[in-house]
Amino acid sequence: MTDFTEVPRSIEDVLNARETLTSRREFLQRSGALVVSFGAAGVPGGDLLAAAVQAGGPTPDRIAGPYPDPDYLQLDTWVAIHADNTATFFVGKTDLGQGTGTAFRQMMSDELDIAFEATRVVMGSTDVTPDQGGSGGSDAIQTDGWPMRRVAAEARRILLEMASERFGVPVEGLHAEDAVVSVRSDPSRTATYAELIGDRRFNVTLTGRNVNSVSGVAEVKPVQDLRMVGRSPQRHDIPAKVDGSLEWAVDVRLPGMVHARNVRPPVAGATLRGYDEASVRDLPGFVRVVARGNYLAVVCEREEQAIEAARRLEADWEAPSRAPFPTSDDLYAYMRGATPTSSSDPALVGDPDAALRRAARVIEADYEVPFQGHTALGPAHALADPSDGQMTIYSNDMKSYGMRNGIAEFLDMPRDQVRVVWMEGPQAFGRTAADDAGFEAAFLAKELGRPVRVQWSREEESAWDTKGPAFAIRLRGGLDEGGELIAFDYDARAADYNHVGYNEVETVLISQLMGTRLDTPNQGRAATPSEMYAIPNRRMSTHVVRLPLIWETPLRTGNLRDPNGPQVTFASESFIDELAAAAGADPVAFRLKLLEGSTEDDGGFKRARSIATVRAAAEAYGWDPRPSPKPLDTGRTLTGRGIAYAYRSQTVVAEIAEVEVDRETGRVWVRRLVCAHDCGLVINPEALRRAVECGMLHSLSRALHEEVQFDDEKVLSVDWVTHPSLRHRDTPERIDVVIVNGDPNPERPDLPHYGAGETVCKPLIAAVANAIFDATGVRVRRVPFRPERVLAALQEAGL
C-alpha cells in the first residue's frame, strides 16, 4: 500500500502536478461526469449553469470553457479508487484550520471500509471538487458530512456488487474491510478494491435535488459500526505547516507575474478626482497605475517596488460633504437615537408588560458591543492568472465557489472560464465571504494581461476588512416575591444595514469603489438569544439601524465567526446573571431552574442537552453553589467565577471563566476556562478540543481587547498597537474541555453530528463579565473590558 504520510497535504499535491490535474479532469470527462452543454438546465445538476446563463447571458457557444462544474450526481465526482488500492475523496468544502478535512476522511473511510491512512482528500477547488459552497456556518460536519458519508457508502455497495458477480456469491456472503472484499465462507477468496475498479470509473448516477441531498442506494452505517469516527488521528495538514513545506495561497509564483498594491481613500466616502502618474512613473519596476471610479492601484514588477509606489502615488481625493459615521465614542448614542431601517415582529410569549407591572422587582440594563473586525493575521491576498483567455485565481477564499461566480459576473466572463484554486491561508471566520483581494487580482490580471498578485497591507486589512456589527441591547426583567423570573424583555439594535453577501459582486470593496450598488441593500439582522429557558412572559424585539455611509465604507458589516452570537449572548447571559444576583440565587442553580421549568423539547433534545451541559460544566469546574458577588477579597487581586450557556443550531455549550482582576490597574486575566460541549457525535475529539480552546480564546480576545475605533471620517484601529489582540500573556493557565453526550438515548445508532466550532464563541464574553461581577460586585456592560475601562468602573464603585 502506498505510504500516504506526505500525500494528504490538501490540494497542492494535485494541483502542482499538472499531469495529475489534467488526468483528473480527463477522468471526469471520460466518466461522463461533466455536463457541458447549453441544455444543462434540463439535466440534474444543471440549475447553476442555467442560473449563470440567465444572469450573465453567455451565448451557447461561449459556455464550453475549460472549467465547468463537476457533476455532483456522478459518484466519480466524489470518490476515486486508485490502482494502488488507495482512495481520494473530492469534497467542496474548505478547511479553515479546524481539521475538517481530516474529519471528512475519517467519516468517508469508515463508510467505504478503507483504512484512513490509505485515503486523501482534495478540497474546495471549483473545477475539481463538487460545489458544496465552501465553508461557513460551522456546517461542514453537520450538513455536508451526510452526502459525503452517503456517497462513500454507495461506493462500497457498488464494490460489493462487483465482488458478488466475480465470486458468484451474494453480497450477504461477502465481507469488506481495509479495501479488500472477502468471501465469508472462504476467506482465501479475496479481491482488493483496486482489482475491482482501480483507476476505472464507477459510472454510477446518484439521486438528489441538490448537493446536500445527494444519495445512492446504500445506507450509512450505524454509529456503533464506525471505527475512525470518534478517534483522533493527527490532522494531515499540520506537518507541512510546521516544516515550512506547504505551499499556501500567498506562496504561488508564476512566470511573468507582477505585484499590485491598492491605494485607499484617505477618508471614507472620498471621491478620486485624479492622480499624478509622474509621481511614480520613474520608480524602478513601475508597470502601471490602474484607476476605475474610486478604485486605485499601482502595479510593479517587484513586491517592495509596489509597496513604495503605492506610498508615493499622489492622488487627489475629495472628502464627502457629510460625515460618513459618528465617532466610535458617539456610536451607541447614535444607534439609540436612529430610526430603524427595519424592525422584526417581536417574538412574544405571555404578557410581558403585565408581568413587569406586577413584578416585585424590575431590573433594567443596557449592553453595548462595538464593531469588531476579523483582522486576520495575514492580510487579504490572491494571485490571478489570465493565461489563454481564462481566469484562474489562487486563493484562500473559504467560499471559493461563490467567488468563482462573482468574479465571472464582475469580469463578464462565462463561469466555466473562471476557476478558483483553493489553498490554505490565514484564518477566515467569515472574512473571505467577501474576498476583496481575489476580485482585485482578477480585475487587474484582465486589465494587464499578466498574472497579478494582490496583497493588502496591515493597515488596509485592519481598517477595511468586514466587521461584525455593533449592538446596543436594552433588557428588562421582572422577578416575583419568591425571586422567580416572570418577565423578560429584550430589545436589540444592530448597526448592520447593508450586510455583505457571499462574494456577490456588490459585496466586495473594489466593485463598490467602482460604483456598483444594489437597488435594495441587504436589510441586515439583529439576532435574539439562543437558550432554552422557560420564562412565562417574554418579548424579543430586534431592529437594524444604518450609519450615514453604507457603500465604500470601512464599517462594512459581514459575518464574523458566529455572527451576532457573542454580542447577543453577552447581553442576555449577563442579564440572566444580574437577575440571579437580584434574586439572591446561585447562577448555576438559577439557570438550571429556568431550563427545568418546562418539559417541552425539540427534535434534537436541546433542552435535555442544555441541562446536561450546564451540569457538566459546573461539575468539571468544581462549582460551589452561592450567589454572586462573593465577599470582596482583601488583597490587590480580586478573583471570581462566572458561567454562561448558549446553543447554536443543535450544538449546546456551557462555559465557566475564572478571573483575576487587578484592583490597581484594572487588568483582567482569565486564569481558567471550562467548556462543556455537546455537538452530538464527535468525529475527532482531539481536533474538537483544540477548536473549542481556540474559539473560546478568540471570544476572550473580543471580550478583553478588540474594538474598532474611528473618528467621524476614518477607522483609527489600523495595526496591532491601535487594535490590540489577545497575546501569550493573556492565556489561561488551564482550559478544560468536557465533551458531553446529553442525548436522552446516548447510544442511539443514528446519533447526528452537529457543527462544533462557532457555538463556543457565544457565551464566553458573558462568562467573563459574570466572573468580573462575582469578583468585584461591579457589572461591566460594555465590551471590551480594557484595563482603563474596568479600572474606571471599579473606582466609580468605590473599590
Added chain:
Amino acid sequence: MSLVTLRVNGTEHTVDVDPSTRLLYVLRNDLGLRGPRFGCGLGQCGACTVIIDGVATRSCTTLTSRVQGEITTLEGLSPDGDLDPVQLAWIEEQVPQCGFCQNGQIMTAKALLDRNPDPTDEEIRTGMQRALCRCMTYYRVQAAIKRAAATMRQGAPDAEETAR
C-alpha cells in the same frame, strides 16, 4: 539595485536588489522560501520571524543590506528532513489551527529554547509575547514549548510529564 550576498540555511545566495529592500521580500520572492510570511510589515506580529545568529529577528523590518550573520528560516530547522524537537512537539501537541502565524511561534520558541532550555511558565509567556496568533493557539503553543524543552533536556520525548 545592487548585489547582496546572504547566507541562508547554510547556503550562500547573491541577489540583485535595492539594498533597502526588507529581508522578508528577498527571502520569499527571490529565494522562494515559504516559512517567513507577511503579517504586518511593521514588526508587530512575528509572522516574518527568522533567526539570525541565534536571535529571533523580524525580517519585515530588517534591511537586506544590513544583514551580517547566518539566517535560519523555518525550512532550515530540519535541513535533512529530520524535524527539530520544537517541530516534533508542535505536531505532537497538534498546535496549529490555520497555521499562518506558526512560523513566528516556532522560530520565536526555537530561539527562546536555545537561549533558555528550561524556561518557566512566566518566561515562556514573556518570551513569546510578541508572537501574535489570531487563531489563538497560545495554550497549545505553550504546552508544545514545555514538551520540546523536556525532550531537548532528556534527549527523548517525555509525553507523560508535559502533555496537558
